[in-house]
Amino acid sequence: ILNVEQSPQSLHVQEGDSTNFTCSFPSSNFYALHWYRWETAKSPEALFVMTLNGDEKKKGRISATLNTKEGYSYLYIKGSQPEDSATYLCAFIAPFWAGGTSYGKLTFGQGTILTVHP
């Protein structure tokens, strides 16, 4: 079982604060890393697919960076708003083989629970 770890487990910030959290993953055999945003009582929604070392992705106030050599990705939120409150999940892709063909397999971290207070 692959070790995908996220830190911190939870985070409380005030509206307007900028914040960041970490996803750590095995640095060997890297294929891709996903970030998802998961609001309470809803389904997870995709934020980013990151594939190359040094990748930086941005979506509004949310951005992410990737370091495949050291095995980590950071997610940043600039000027947090109460609507940003959610669990942020990362997922690492590793291969599995079946019938002589390789396929991708996702392992999720446990998530960082972000609460933004007005």
Place this chain on the structure above:
Amino acid sequence: DAGITQSPRYKITETGRQVTLMCHQTWSHSYMFWYRQDLGHGLRLIYYSAAADITDKGEVPDGYVVSRSKTENFPLTLESATRSQTSVYFCASSELRGRVSLVLETQYFGPGTRLLVL
């Protein structure tokens, strides 16, 4: 309707009964996944499928059976339900980015099935 759907949305059953949770997607995505969500564990992968008739175990497969005879359907069966299988179950689908790549595009999640085993 287009998208990914799960049925039933809510289910109450008794210990020892067989239960099947249905998942259907209309995008013809190759990959489909079943996760369970429990407090303190985030999303844990039960089983996944890379194509019709190709499935593999995730982190927590014991007590579950899957099949994928058609690309669009991925039913999850609890052979003999136990109280520890009380959970919220999410189905997801995804596609590869390029035919020879192992990079999966981000997953699209269904609305979830809340299962209570008494």
